[in-house]
Amino acid sequence: MFFQRLSDYINANAPMTNLPELFGLHHSNPLGLSPIAIPVFLLVLAVAMHVISHQIYYKQRGNLFPWLYTLLVVTTLSTYYYCFSGDLPQFEDWQLHNDEISIGWFCQQSIVGLGWSLVGELLLTYVVYTFLSALMLMVEYVSDNRGMEETAWQEWQYLIFVMLLGAAIAGVVDYFAPITSVWIMIVYQLLMLFITIAKLIADIVRSHKVGRCLFAAVSFFVGIEAVTMLAIECIEGYIYIFLPVVVIISIASTRYKKKQGK
Numbered sequence: 008m009f010f011q012r013l014s015d016y017i018n019a020n021a022p023m024t025n026l027p028e029l030f031g032l033h034h035s036n037p038l039g040l041s042p043i044a045i046p047v048f049l050l051v052l053a054v055a056m057h058v059i060s061h062q063i064y065y066k067q068r069g070n071l072f073p074w075l076y077t078l079l080v081v082t083t084l085s086t087y088y089y090c091f092s093g094d095l096p097q098f099e100d101w102q103l104h105n106d107e108i109s110i111g112w113f114c115q116q117s118i119v120g121l122g123w124s125l126v127g128e129l130l131l132t133y134v135v136y137t138f139l140s141a142l143m144l145m146v147e148y149v150s151d152n153r154g155m156e157e158t159a160w161q162e163w164q165y166l167i168f169v170m171l172l173g174a175a176i177a178g179v180v181d182y183f184a185p186i187t188s189v190w191i192m193i194v195y196q197l198l199m200l201f202i203t204i205a206k207l208i209a210d211i212v213r214s215h216k217v218g219r220c221l222f223a224a225v226s227f228f229v230g231i232e233a234v235t236m237l238a239i240e241c242i243e244g245y246i247y248i249f250l251p252v253v254v255i256i257s258i259a260s261t262r263y264k265k266k267q268g269k
Contacts, residue, residue, distance in 0.1 A: 033093030033108065042096055045089040046113060050130055052082045053137040060141050072148050079141055079230065086233040111240025135238050139167060142230045149223050162209075163227060166202050169195055170231055174238045196235075203228045 059075045062068040089095075089110070096112040112118050113127035146163050173195025181188035207224040211217050 034088075034091055036092045036094045038088075040092075042092075042094070042112065045085055046127075046131075049082060049085055049089070049134050052078055052085070053134040056082070056141040057137045060137075060144055063144065069148075072145070075141060076145055079145055082138060082141075083230050083233045086237060090233075090236045109240075110236060114240060131237060131240060135234055138230075138234050138237070142227065142234070143167070146223065146227055149219070162206055166199055166206070166227070166231060169198055169202060170235050171238060173198070174235060178239065192239075199228070199231070 056075060056078050059071050059078065063071050063075065093108065095108050095110060096118055097107060098109045098112065098115050098117055109115055109118070111127070111131060114124050114131060116124040118124075119127065143163065173191065177188040177191040177195070180191055203224055207220055210220040210223070214220060
């Protein structure tokens with residue numbers, strides 16, 4: 008019964024493959040921010056996370072982790088606020104013949120022109136990459152503090168791979184069958200949730216630290232959902248630019264080097 012109602016809703020409203028559009032939970036932008044304000048802010052945050060991650064990774068500046076964690080929290084909250092804002096620019100979906108709120112409006116040629124849309128796509132891809140890298144680095148740090156082996160934190164990469172692969176497939180299918188792409192999004196979102204729960208249980212069994220494992224799992228899932236919304240917008244813009252980046256990010260791994268004697 009539930010899936011029948013969901014199917015009827017999807018066919019009637021044909022929401023985009025993004026979470027805000029699917030759930031219809033847009034807000035009215037109570038802070039009154041310009042549509043460009045938060046994307047620029049996210050870009051600044053991405054640069055800051057990139058610099059700090061570089062210092063941690065190459066200079067072994069472990070004392071910078073609190074700053075990285077703070078930036079991740081601010082980035083995640085800013086992303087959710089922006090993506091669920093209801094007064095973002097809209098574009099006409101030529102397949103569905105209706106106007107849709109565009110999170111990645113700065114990647115849409117019909118809104119900002121070809122040149123700026125390409126720039127926006129590349130910058131958004133950079134934000135997604137930096138966001139994912141910082142998230143993985145933070146998870147590695149937390150796992151290391153729990154005394155877990157390297158393979159334990161690397162397991163979170165499966166969740167990243169599923170997200171990027173699912174978003175890529177949904178983005179491709181959206182060009183030909185928008186409603187099918189929604190079902191693909193639902194499937195890979197459920198798969199991500201299942202992987203998160205399975206990973207949480209495995210971590211608890213290995214470390215016997217329920218609170219810390221739960222905090223790490225919830226934090227990572229909330230963060231990866233924020234990245235998911237941005238990643239889909241990368242694909243919506245110019246899929247042939249973003250797909251190679253999907254492969255690069257999915258096989259990339261971050262290494263946190265502990266100081267000797269720490």
